[in-house]
Each structure stands twice: as C-alpha cells, then as structure tokens.
Amino acid sequence: VRIALDAMGTDRHPAVEVEGAVQALGELPGEFELLLVGEAERIEAELSQHAGVDRSRLRVIHAPDRIEPGEPAVTAARRKPTSSIVVGLKLQKEGEADAFISAGSTGAVMAASVFLLRPITGVDRPAVATILPTTTQPLLLIDAGANVDCKPNQLLQFARLGSIYVEDVWKRPNPRIGLLNIGEEPEKGDERSVETHALLAKSELNFAGNIEGRDVIRGNCDVLVSDGFAGNVLLKFYESIMGFMHGLLRQELAQNPDARIDIERLFHGFDYTDYGGAPLLGVNGVTIICHGGSPPRAISSAVRMAIQSVEMGVVAHIARAVSGGTAPEGAAEGA
Amino acid sequence: VRIALDAMGTDRHPAVEVEGAVQALGELPGEFELLLVGEAERIEAELSQHAGVDRSRLRVIHAPDRIEPGEPAVTAARRKPTSSIVVGLKLQKEGEADAFISAGSTGAVMAASVFLLRPITGVDRPAVATILPTTTQPLLLIDAGANVDCKPNQLLQFARLGSIYVEDVWKRPNPRIGLLNIGEEPEKGDERSVETHALLAKSELNFAGNIEGRDVIRGNCDVLVSDGFAGNVLLKFYESIMGFMHGLLRQELAQNPDARIDIERLFHGFDYTDYGGAPLLGVNGVTIICHGGSPPRAISSAVRMAIQSVEMGVVAHIARAVSGGTAPEGAAEGA
Numbered sequence: 199v200r201i202a203l204d205a206m207g208t209d210r211h212p213a214v215e216v217e218g219a220v221q222a223l224g225e226l227p228g229e230f231e232l233l234l235v236g237e238a239e240r241i242e243a244e245l246s247q248h249a250g251v252d253r254s255r256l257r258v259i260h261a262p263d264r265i266e267p268g269e270p271a272v273t274a275a276r277r278k279p280t281s282s283i284v285v286g287l288k289l290q291k292e293g294e295a296d297a298f299i300s301a302g303s304t305g306a307v308m309a310a311s312v313f314l315l316r317p318i319t320g321v322d323r324p325a326v327a328t329i330l331p332t333t334t335q336p337l338l339l340i341d342a343g344a345n346v347d348c349k350p351n352q353l354l355q356f357a358r359l360g361s362i363y364v365e366d367v368w369k370r371p372n373p374r375i376g377l378l379n380i381g382e383e384p385e386k387g388d389e390r391s392v393e394t395h396a397l398l399a400k401s402e403l404n405f406a407g408n409i410e411g412r413d414v415i416r417g418n419c420d421v422l423v424s425d426g427f428a429g430n431v432l433l434k435f436y437e438s439i440m441g442f443m444h445g446l447l448r449q450e451l452a453q454n455p456d457a458r459i460d461i462e463r464l465f466h467g468f469d470y471t472d473y474g475g476a477p478l479l480g481v482n483g484v485t486i487i488c489h490g491g492s493p494p495r496a497i498s499s500a501v502r503m504a505i506q507s508v509e510m511g512v513v514a515h516i517a518r519a520v521s522g523g524t525a526p527e528g529a530a531e532g533a
Numbered sequence: 534v535r536i537a538l539d540a541m542g543t544d545r546h547p548a549v550e551v552e553g554a555v556q557a558l559g560e561l562p563g564e565f566e567l568l569l570v571g572e573a574e575r576i577e578a579e580l581s582q583h584a585g586v587d588r589s590r591l592r593v594i595h596a597p598d599r600i601e602p603g604e605p606a607v608t609a610a611r612r613k614p615t616s617s618i619v620v621g622l623k624l625q626k627e628g629e630a631d632a633f634i635s636a637g638s639t640g641a642v643m644a645a646s647v648f649l650l651r652p653i654t655g656v657d658r659p660a661v662a663t664i665l666p667t668t669t670q671p672l673l674l675i676d677a678g679a680n681v682d683c684k685p686n687q688l689l690q691f692a693r694l695g696s697i698y699v700e701d702v703w704k705r706p707n708p709r710i711g712l713l714n715i716g717e718e719p720e721k722g723d724e725r726s727v728e729t730h731a732l733l734a735k736s737e738l739n740f741a742g743n744i745e746g747r748d749v750i751r752g753n754c755d756v757l758v759s760d761g762f763a764g765n766v767l768l769k770f771y772e773s774i775m776g777f778m779h780g781l782l783r784q785e786l787a788q789n790p791d792a793r794i795d796i797e798r799l800f801h802g803f804d805y806t807d808y809g810g811a812p813l814l815g816v817n818g819v820t821i822i823c824h825g826g827s828p829p830r831a832i833s834s835a836v837r838m839a840i841q842s843v844e845m846g847v848v849a850h851i852a853r854a855v856s857g858g859t860a861p862e863g864a865a866e867g868a
Contacts, residue, residue: 333777343715346723380678380765388681388762411769415777427723428763430715434746435767436774442668442750443778450794457792459785 199229199508200296201501202289205236206264206282207301208497209490212236215301216244218497220251225498230505233295235259235286261285264302267490271305275313283307287314290483297484297504299475301492307485308344308478315483318513320520323348324480325356325426326487327363328433329473332417336467337376338364339422342476343430350393353377353423357403358519359479360421366510367477367503368420376409376419378428384408390425398423440468474499477507480516484508534564534843535631536836537624540571541599541617542636543832544825547571550636551579553832555586560833565840568630570594570621596620599637602825606640610648618642622649625818632819632839634810636827642820643679643813650818653848655855658683659815660691660761661822662698663768664808667752671802672711673699674757677811678765685728688712688758692738693854694814695756701845702812702838703755711744711754713763719743725760733758775803809834812842815851819843 203219205212212234219232234241238260245251245258263281265274278284283302289295291314300307308326317324325341340360345352357375364373377395379387384395386408398405406419414422414432424432444465451457466472474496475488484507486500507513538554540547547569554567569576573595580586580593598616600609613619618637624630626649635642643661652659660676675695680687692710699708712730714722719730721743733740741754749757749767759767779800786792801807809831810823819842821835842848 346715378766380681380762380769391762411766411771412773414770415773427715427726428766431713431746431763432766432770434715435749435770436746438747438750439771439774446799447782450799454793457794458789459792459794464781464785 199505200231200233200294201504202233202235202259202286202295202298203497203501204282204286204298204300204302205234205241206261207488207490208492211301212241212244214492214494215497216241216248217494218492218501219256220248221494222498222501223252223255226502226505228505228509230255230501232256232501233259233286233289235261235289236264236282237262259285259289265306267303269303269306271303272309274303275306275310283310284314287311287483287485291315296508297486299486299488299497299500299504301475301488301490301497304343304487307487311478311481311483311485315481315485318480318482318517318520321355321359321480321516322352323355324478325359326476327360327479328476330414330422330433330436331468332415334417336473337414337417337420337422338368339424339429339433340479341424341426341429342433343426344478345426348390348425350390350397353390353394353425354397354401355480355520357398357401357421357423359516360423361403362515362519363477363479363507363512364420366512366515367506370420372404373420374406374418375403375421375423376406378411378414378422378424378432379408380410382408382410394423440465472496472499474501474503477503479512482513484513534840535566535568535629536839537568537570537594537621537630537633538832538836539617539621539633539635539637540569540576541596542823542825543827546636547576547579549827549829550832551576551583552829553827553836554591555583556829557833557836558587558590561837561840563840563844565590565836567591567836568594568621568624570596570624571599571617572597594620594624600641602638604638604641606638607644609638610641610645618645619649622646622818622820626650631843632821634821634823634832634835634839636810636823636825636832639678639822642822646813646816646818646820650816650820653815653817653852653855656690656694656815656851657687658690659813660694661811662695662814663811665749665757665768665771666803667750669752671808672749672752672755672757673703674759674764674768675814676759676761676764677768678761679813680761683725683760685725685732688725688729688760689732689736690815690855692733692736692756692758694851695758696738697850697854698812698814698842698847699755701847701850702841705755707739708755709741709753710738710756710758711741713746713749713757713759713767714743715745717743717745729758775800807831807834809836809838812838814847817848819848
C-alpha cells in the first residue's frame with residue numbers, strides 16, 4: 199500500500215506532517231510506503247531532524263506550489279497543477295499511489311479529488327464522512343458539509359457509502375443507519391426527510407429510523423445520514439462546544455489544585471485527533487481529509503485509516519453496492 | 534396584565550405549575566393576575582398545600598380535558614375544546630387574558646395558538662424562538678422547529694420577529710441578526726441561504742452575516758435565524774450535550790470529594806430553567822411554550838417573560854414592522 203501524504207496542509211506544515219509520517223512508519227503494522235508531497239527542501243530539512251527514519255519506505259515528491267486556505271477551491275484546484283494537493287492526487291490517478299491524505303483546504307481537496315479521481319459510476323455526489331463520538335460508540339456522520347440541497351435518492355446513496363465504510367473500516371457488521379431529523383415518526387420533518395425515510399425503509403440497508411438532535415449523543419446508530427447543511431452545523435457546533443467545555447474545565451481545575459480529575463482522560467473519547475480524518479466517499483480512490491490544526495497523532499491515524507480503506511477495498515465495495523443496490527439507478531438518467 | 538397558565542402541561546402537573554404560580558406571585562414585581570387552567574379540583578388540592586397565597590390575584594379556570602404528549606397536535610387542538618390548552622388560549626382570544634403559558638405538547642400549543650389567535654397580518658408563518666446560552670450572552674434562535682421548508686422571505690420575517698422580541702423583552706437595542714449557515718461568505722450554503730443572505734443584507738435590520746455552527750457558542754449575534762430543521766437539530770443537540778456533560782462531571786466529582794468545584798455554578802448559565810420558555814412569535818397574542826420537564830422556577834420565569842411581552846407590546850410592534858418593513862410584502866400574493 200502506497201499512501202501519498204500532502205506535507206503542506208496543516209497550519210504547521212511540513213513539520214506536523216513529517217512527524218506524523220515518522221510516527222506512522224514506526225508504529226503502524228503492515229507493509230506500506232509513504233510519499234510525502236510538497237516543497238522537497240523543507241520536507242528534507244524536517245526529516246533530517248528525525249533520526250533513524252526508514253527511507254526505504256518514505257519518498258519525497260516535490261510539489262512547489264500550495265493552495266492556501268482562503269482560495270476559491272474549485273479554481274485553485276484547476277489552476278495550481280504543481281500544488282501539493284493536485285500533485286498528490288495525480289499520483290493516485292496515475293497508479294503510483296493508492297490513497298491520498300491532506301490537511302489542506304477541505305474544499306480544494308474535495309474539488310481536486312472529484313476532478314481527478316472522478317465519482318464512482320452511479321454515485322451522484324461524493325460525500326464527506328466524519329466520526330462523531332457519542333456516549334456509547336462513535337458514529338459516522340455523512341454528509342458533513344460537502345453537499346447541500348441533496349435529494350432523497352442522494353441521501354440514500356450517502357447511507358450506502360457510509361454503511362460500507364463502517365462495515366469495512368470500522369469492522370461493524372450490518373451497520374444501523376439513522377436519518378437525522380426533527381422527530382422520530384416517519385412523517386416528521388421536511389419533505390425531503392419524509393421521502394428519504396421511505397427510501398431507506400424499503401432499501402436493503404439496516405435502517406434504524408429517524409434520529410433527533412437530542413439522540414445523536416447516545417449513539418443509537420452507526421451511520422447518521424444528513425444533508426451537508428444540517429450535518430455541517432451539527433459537526434462544527436459539536437467540535438466547538440467540546441472545545442469550550444474542555445477549556446472551561448481546565449480553567450476551573452487550574453484554580454483547584456486539590457482536585458484529582460484527569461481532564462484529558464475525561465475528554466479522551468471526544469478528541470478528534472484520535473480519529474485521524476474524514477474520508478471522501480464515492481470517488482474512484484481513497485481521499486482522507488484532516489483538520490488544518492491536526493497534530494502529528496491525527497496524521498498517523500489518517501495513515502492507518504487510508505491503509506485499512508485500501509486493504510479492505512472500500513472503493514470496489516461501493517462500486518458494487520451502487521450498481522447493484524435496490525434503488526432503480528438503471529432507470530435514472532444517471533452516469 | 535392577566536396571564537392564563539396551563540396547569541396540566543408539565544410531566545408533574547399540576548404540582549409544578551401551582552408551585553411556579555405561587556413563586557411568581559410572591560417574587561415578581563408589578564400588577565398581574567394568574568389564571569390557572571385545568572382540572573379545578575386537582576389545582577385546588579395543590580393550592581391548599583401552599584399557605585398564604587394571594588387568591589385575589591389567582592383564579593382557577595376549570596378545563597377537564599388534557600391533550601397528551603403523543604397525540605397528533607392539529608387534530609387534538611381541534612377535537613378537544615375543553616382541554617386546558619384550548620380553554621387557556623380562548624381566554625386570550627376572548628379578551629379575558631393577555632397571554633398564555635403551557636408546558637404541554639409543543640405541537641398542540643402551536644397549532645391551537647395559530648388556530649385561535651390567528652397569525653398577525655403579513656406574517657406567513659409564526660415561529661418558535663428559543664434562547665441559546667453562549668460563552669458571552671444568550672442569543673435568540675428562531676425558528677426552533679415549528680417550520681421546515683422555509684422560503685427566504687419567511688426567514689427574513691423570522692429575523693424581524695426575533696429582532697423585535699430581543700429589543701423589547703431583552704432590552705437590547707438594534708439587535709445583531711446572524712444567519713445560521715455553513716460558511717462565512719455571502720455565497721456559501723444552500724440556495725435558500727444565499728437568497729436569505731441577500732434579503733437580510735438589504736433589509737432595515739442590523740445584519741451581522743452568516744454564523745457557522747462553530748461560532749454559535751461565541752454569541753456573535755443577538756438573533757440567530759434558521760429554518761426550523763437545522764434550528765431544531767442544533768437546539769436539541771445543545772440541550773442533550775450540556776445535560777450529558779453535566780452528568781459526566783457530577784459523576785466524576787462524586788468520586789473526587791476533595792475537589793471544590795461548584796458544578797452547579799459552572800453550568801448555571803447553560804440551564805434552560807433560568808430562561809422560562811420559548812415564545813411563539815407572529816400570532817395575535819402572547820404564547821410561551823415551556824419544556825415538559827420544567828421545574829417551578831421555569832414556570833415563574835415564563836410568567837415574567839409573558840408580563841414583559843404584554844407590557845412592551847411585542848405583538849403591536851411586530852404588526853407594525855411586518856406591514857411597514859422594507860421588503861415588498863405589498864407586492865407579494867400576501868396576507
């Protein structure tokens with residue numbers, strides 16, 4: 199397995215990416231090779247600070263340009279052919295890598311992935327799936343913001359994409375699919391939700407019904423299907439409030455040295471850095487998108503996710519499910 | 534000011550409502566009268582347990598029927614004319630009360646309010662506004678779940694309703710209006726958000742732009758405008774995660790008796806019981822909807838909200854704003 203890793207994505211690039219790569223090589227099992235993509239000189243300078251790196255499993259691919267966080271995603275992806283994002287994805291397109299990881303501009307990584315890898319035949323819209331920690335076990339939220347104004351049939355596809363990912367990569371058999379909605383009963387919510395509920399109910403998926411905002415935290419499903427609008431609001435709010443609570447308690451404990459509360463342990467399961475990144479599902483390839491603020495730990499977790507996605511053949515599974523699902527794709531104007 | 538209070542709404546009715554009423558009469562300033570609506574015998578039995586209640590300011594209005602939480606809201610509101618919700622709202626309709634408060638079925642209270650009080654001329658859809666605590670000062674979220682599939686012009690109306698409420702009842706001059714969205718720039722989000730952004734930007738309102746999920750907690754606006762779908766997901770999730778964090782810390786502190794952390798103080802600003810209830814804005818009257826799990830404190834807070842809404846003339850302000858706003862209501866198919 200060969201993983202192309204954008205070395206220019208994080209806020210502290212390429213130091214964080216290089217350290218994450220070194221961690222991954224040292225800790226993760228299995229045979230894999232890392233291709234660090236970015237300004238070669240800066241990457242080499244960082245590498246020189248890590249002793250004993252196994253260079254037989256790590257190559258540096260020069261890419262002089264960088265897509266900045268503020269740039270319009272689609273145009274940047276097209277106009278910067280020597281950017282680390284485009285160069286890294288092209289390695290996959292040309293068969294020199296099996297996966298791509300980036301903590302750069304989310305919009306640019308998505309746009310370039312769709313543009314270069316192309317959607318899987320039968321997938322209307324590739325979607326970003328992110329992990330949401332709950333009080334029981336984490337769930338996969340799809341879509342987390344890549345797609346708005348989704349149609350019911352597209353939401354059904356998100357459910358299929360998420361179900362396969364959770365089964366293959368998280369090793370949960372027959373994942374329970376929940377639909378994010380504002381009531382439990384099938385007839386609740388907006389028009390789209392009512393139609394999507396009906397499609398999910400008659401699909402081959404293990405549909406667990408509607409999930410309200412207040413039930414998300416209980417983890418009553420494995421895959422939570424949502425339009426990217428509500429999904430993104432939920433995800434961003436979740437991250438911010440956990441960050442806020444963490445800060446509030448740290449402050450409180452600083453004034454209370456007698457308390458033996460291990461706040462890091464308390465918030466451990468809610469820390470996104472443990473989970474790596476968010477897979478872009480539905481393209482002909484493996485793309486994992488990380489936070490710009492990712493620490494090295496998140497990068498090496500993303501490498502682990504990428505390896506599992508490649509080894510389990512997630513892309514092939516999705517292609518089979520989308521072409522052979524119970525929904526009438528053949529009847530649609532489609533691919 | 535005469536406030537009709539549904540005594541049969543909370544999970545522990547009528548005990549909670551009676552205690553809340555007694556608290557309100559004892560603590561709140563100003564001249565007001567409470568009309569307790571529900572099963573007269575049970576209400577009287579509860580009242581007999583509170584010594585020294587000023588009965589000259591408290592009347593009991595008999596309503597033998599109750600709309601149960603699970604009942605289909607619209608049909609129940611029409612088919613149960615002697616329910617506490619319908620009887621209480623009719624008091625307002627007939628001029629015998631100036632406001633109505635209920636912790637009963639939210640859907641039934643909304644449906645009966647719209648049915649009996651009627652929307653204000655020019656208001657397409659009355660909306661539920663709820664308080665969201667933030668790290669700075671609370672904001673008003675509108676709509677919190679009463680309306681889905683909203684059009685841009687309806688969202689603009691929600692902004693007007695919320696702006697007037699916050700100015701009149703919260704006494705914040707020229708409230709900043711934020712639009713819940715998945716990006717900061719005007720062109721971000723779904724089609725509806727882009728159009729609503731344009732309408733708000735050219736309106737007479739103090740528009741502060743888009744607010745992302747991660748910025749909600751910072752309180753950068755006074756009124757957060759949203760379709761009821763995303764608004765409800767956000768609100769319900771918020772309530773559940775604060776409840777979860779509260780429980781987690783209480784558990785942790787129970788195992789750590791040396792810690793001198795006042796968890797109730799820490800969560801104080803995030804407790805909805807301090808805030809009373811959610812006003813239904815846009816109807817010809819004052820309706821405040823409380824949680825089914827409200828304690829007496831929340832009921833008396835709702836009484837305070839109702840008094841302020843009546844005294845400030847929120848309904849008349851909304852009627853003026855909706856008929857005289859800068860948006861071309863006259864040109865629409867209208868009223």
